[in-house]
Amino acid sequence: xxxxxxxxQGVSKNFAEIEALQGISLEIYxxxxxxxxxxxxxxxxxxxxLMAGVYKPTSGSVNLxxxxxxxxxxxxxxxxxxxxxxxxxxxxxxxxRYHSRLHGAPDSLSWARTEKFAEHLDMKDSxxxxxxxxxxxxxxxxxxxxxxAHGPNILLLDEPTAGLDITSARTVRALVRQLRDxxxxxxxSTHQLAEAQQVCDRIVIIHNGEIRADGSPSALLQDxxxxxxxxxxxxLTQDQxxxxxxxxxxxxxxxxxxRRLFTPRTPxxxxxxxxxx
Amino acid sequence: xxxxxxMRVRAIAKKEVVEFTRDWRTIIAIIVxxxxxxxxxxILFPVLLESEAAELDAxxxxxxxxxxxLPDNLAENISLNGMQFSLEILPNLSSLSEPGNxxxxxxxxxxxxxxxxxxxxxxxxxxxxxxxxxxxxxxxRNRILNVLSDWENSEIRERIDQGGLDVNATLDPLRWxxxxxxxDVATMGEQSGMILSLFxxxxxxxxxxxxxxQPSIDMTAGERERGTLEALLCLPCTRMELLLGKWLAVATxxxxxxxxxxxxxxxxxxxxxxxxxxxxxxxxxxxxxxxxLSIMLFAIMVVAFELALAMxxxxxxxxxxxxxxxxxxxxxxxxFTQVINLxxxxxxxxxxxxxxxxxxxxxxxxxxxxTEHVIIWAVSSVIYASLAAYYASxxxxxxxxxxxxx
Numbered sequence: 101x102x103x104x105x106x107x108x109q110g111v112s113k114n115f116a117e118i119e120a121l122q123g124i125s126l127e128i129y130x131x132x133x134x135x136x137x138x139x140x141x142x143x144x145x146x147x148x149x150l151m152a153g154v155y156k157p158t159s160g161s162v163n164l165x166x167x168x169x170x171x172x173x174x175x176x177x178x179x180x181x182x183x184x185x186x187x188x189x190x191x192x193x194x195x196x197r198y199h200s201r202l203h204g205a206p207d208s209l210s211w212a213r214t215e216k217f218a219e220h221l222d223m224k225d226s227x228x229x230x231x232x233x234x235x236x237x238x239x240x241x242x243x244x245x246x247x248x249a250h251g252p253n254i255l256l257l258d259e260p261t262a263g264l265d266i267t268s269a270r271t272v273r274a275l276v277r278q279l280r281d282x283x284x285x286x287x288x289s290t291h292q293l294a295e296a297q298q299v300c301d302r303i304v305i306i307h308n309g310e311i312r313a314d315g316s317p318s319a320l321l322q323d324x325x326x327x328x329x330x331x332x333x334x335x336l337t338q339d340q341x342x343x344x345x346x347x348x349x350x351x352x353x354x355x356x357x358x359r360r361l362f363t364p365r366t367p368x369x370x371x372x373x374x375x376x377x
Numbered sequence: 378x379x380x381x382x383x384m385r386v387r388a389i390a391k392k393e394v395v396e397f398t399r400d401w402r403t404i405i406a407i408i409v410x411x412x413x414x415x416x417x418x419x420i421l422f423p424v425l426l427e428s429e430a431a432e433l434d435a436x437x438x439x440x441x442x443x444x445x446x447l448p449d450n451l452a453e454n455i456s457l458n459g460m461q462f463s464l465e466i467l468p469n470l471s472s473l474s475e476p477g478n479x480x481x482x483x484x485x486x487x488x489x490x491x492x493x494x495x496x497x498x499x500x501x502x503x504x505x506x507x508x509x510x511x512x513x514x515x516x517x518r519n520r521i522l523n524v525l526s527d528w529e530n531s532e533i534r535e536r537i538d539q540g541g542l543d544v545n546a547t548l549d550p551l552r553w554x555x556x557x558x559x560x561d562v563a564t565m566g567e568q569s570g571m572i573l574s575l576f577x578x579x580x581x582x583x584x585x586x587x588x589x590x591q592p593s594i595d596m597t598a599g600e601r602e603r604g605t606l607e608a609l610l611c612l613p614c615t616r617m618e619l620l621l622g623k624w625l626a627v628a629t630x631x632x633x634x635x636x637x638x639x640x641x642x643x644x645x646x647x648x649x650x651x652x653x654x655x656x657x658x659x660x661x662x663x664x665x666x667x668x669x670l671s672i673m674l675f676a677i678m679v680v681a682f683e684l685a686l687a688m689x690x691x692x693x694x695x696x697x698x699x700x701x702x703x704x705x706x707x708x709x710x711x712x713f714t715q716v717i718n719l720x721x722x723x724x725x726x727x728x729x730x731x732x733x734x735x736x737x738x739x740x741x742x743x744x745x746x747x748t749e750h751v752i753i754w755a756v757s758s759v760i761y762a763s764l765a766a767y768y769a770s771x772x773x774x775x776x777x778x779x780x781x782x783x
Binding site: 115149152153154155156171174175177179180181182183184185186187188189190194198199201202203204243246256 | 381384385388389392395396399400603604605606607608609610611612613614776777779
C-alpha cells in the first residue's frame with residue numbers, strides 16, 4: 101500500500117462570485133505520477149496552486165498526510181508553472197541558481213543536478229545564455245531544470261510539455277518517469293489525454309471545478325465502458341465547459357457597467373455590420 | 378530573523394539589483410541622469426544663456442528717434458551702444474506711449490524700436506515703442522533704457538552739483554562701514570548648512586520617490602505581468618521575506634541614485650560659486666547620526682508605500698498610472714516645507730507625514746538638534762514607516778498577486 105503524501109478534503113475555491121473548485125477530495129500517494137486532465141478553465145491550475153500553498157481554500161483542507169500545512173513541504177517541492185516564470189535578464193543558470201538558493205540548496209549541488217538533467221534535455225550549452233532569446237521550448241526546459249535543481253521529492257508540473265517539440269516532449273516525459281522511479285511524486289497537469297495516458301499512473305479528470313473521475317487509465321476505460329480515453333473523457337464531461345464569458349457575467353454590476361462604458365459595442369448580427377457599411 | 382531567512386532576503390535583494398541593473402536604460406536612469414542633472418542645469422544652461430546673450434550683444438540694431446530736441450551726448454551714447462538711428466519729428470499724440478501711425482512700423486520689423494523723447498522745461502518725457510515678442514525689439518528697448526538711465530544719472534549729478542551740494546553725500550547719505558560679510562556672526566559651516574538645507578531635503582524627497590518608481594514597478598507589477606511571481610511564491614520563502622528582499626533592492630537602487638544626485642548638485646554649486654559661496658557644513662556627530670536616521674525612516678516609508686501601490690496593480694501600465702501622480706503627495710509638502718520659518722516653529726509640524734522629515738533635515742543641516750522636535754519626528758516617522766510597511770505586507774499577502782495578465 102503506497103504511503104499517503106497529500107490529502108485534499110472537500111476543497112472549494114471561490115474568486116468573488118466565481119466557483120473555481122467545488123468540493124474536491126483527493127489523496128496523493130508517494131511515488132506516483134498523477135495526471136490532472138481537463139479543458140481550459142476546468143480548475144487544474146487552481147488545484148495545483150492550492151497544493152503549492154499559493155492559494156488557501158475557501159472551504160475544506162489541503163494538508164500533508166501528517167496534518168501539517170502544505171507550505172511546510174515547500175523545501176521538497178519543485179514547481180513548473182504554466183508561464184515558466186523566467187527572468188529574461190538573467191542567464192538560464194542564474195535563474196536556476198536563484199531558486200535553488202531560496203530552497204537553501206548549495207550551489208555545488210544544484211549545479212551538479214542541473215548539469216546532469218541539462219544533458220538529458222540538450223540544454224547544457226544554453227545554461228550561460230540570457231533567457232531573453234529563448235524559444236518557448238527552451239524556456240520550458242529551463243523551468244523544468246530549475247524545478248529539479250535542488251533535489252525535490254514532489255514535482256508540480258503545469259503543462260510541462262506545452263511548446264516543446266516532439267523529441268523534447270518525449271525526453272521530458274521520460275525524465276518524469278525516471279523521477280518517479282527514483283521515489284519522487286509528480287502531479288502533472290495537462291489537457292492532452294494521450295500524454296496523460298503515456299506518463300501517468302493515475303488520471304484525475306477535472307471538469308467545471310469538479311472531479312469527474314479518478315483512477316488508472318485502464319480503470320477509467322472500464323468504468324466508462326469505452327475503448328479510448330478520449331471517449332471516456334467525452335462521456336464524463338458532456339455538460340458544456342464553463343467559459344470566461346460566463347465567469348465575467350458573474351462580475352459585479354458596477355464593474356460590468358464601468359467596462360461597458362469604455363468598450364466599443366460589437367454588432368449582434370451580420371445584418372448590423374452590412375447596414376453600418 | 379533567522380540565518381536562513383537572512384540568506385533568503387539577501388538572495389532576493391541581490392538578484393533584484395543584478396537583474397535591474399543589467400538594463401542599460403536603468404544605468405542611465407539611476408547613475409547618469411542623477412549625476413549629470415544638476416551640473417547640466419547649473420553649468421551648461423548658464424553657458425547656453427551666456428552665448429545667447431553674447432549673440433544679442435553683437436546685434437546691430439536700427440531705431441527711430443522722434444524728438445523735439447535730442448541732447449547731443451544722448452545721441453552719441455545711443456550710437457556707441459550698437460544702435461543706428463534716424464531722427465524724426467515728434468508726432469502730435471495725446472501721450473508718447475500711444476503707438477499712432479508707428480504701430481505697423483514696429484510690428485512689421487521695419488524698425489526695432491521707436492524712442493520718443495520730449496523736453497518740458499526741467500523734466501523730460503519719453504516712451505519706447507517696441508514689440509515684446511521680438512528678441513531684436515526687446516534688445517533695442519533694453520539698450521535704450523540703459524542709455525537713458527546713464528544719461529539720467531549724469532543729469533542728476535550735474536543738477537546736484539549746480540545746486541552747490543556734495544553729489545556723493547546727497548545721493549548716498551547712509552553707508553555700510555566695512556565688509557558686510559565680517560558682520561555676520563554665523564560661521565562659514567553654519568552658513569553652508571543653511572544654504573544646503575534649502576536644496577538637499579527637496580532633492581532628497583523628490584528624487585527618493587521618483588527614483589524608486591521604476592524599480593518598485595519592475596519588481597512587483599512587472600513580475601506579476603511577466604508571470605514570474607507564481608514560481609517565486611511556490612518557494613520556501615515567506616512573503617515577508619519577499620517584501621524585505623525587494624524593499625532592500627529598491628532602497629539600494631534609490632539610495633545610489635539619490636547619493637549621486639546630491640554629489641552632482643554639490644559639484645554644480647561648488648563650480649558655480651567657488652569656495653566662497655559654499656563650504657562643508659559644520660555638523661556634530663549627533664546631527665549626522667540623526668540625518669542618517671531620518672533618511673532611513675523616510676526611505677522605509679516611501680519605498681514600502683510604492684511597493685505596496687505597485688503590488689496592487691495588475692500591470693506595469695496600471696502601476697505607472699498610479700505611482701506617477703502620487704508624486705504630488707511628496708512634491709507639495711516638499712515645496713511647502715521650504716518656506717516654513719524654522720525659528721520658533723511649533724512642534725506639530727514635525728508630526729506631519731513627509732513634512733516632518735524634511736523639516737528635520739533642514740534643522741539638522743543647520744546643526745540644530747532640538748530634543749522635542751527630534752522626539753516628535755522620530756516617533757511619528759517610525760509610526761508612518763510601520764504603517765507603510767504593514768500596508769505593503771498586506772498587499773504582498775494578497776492571494777490574487779499570483780494572477781498575471783500574461
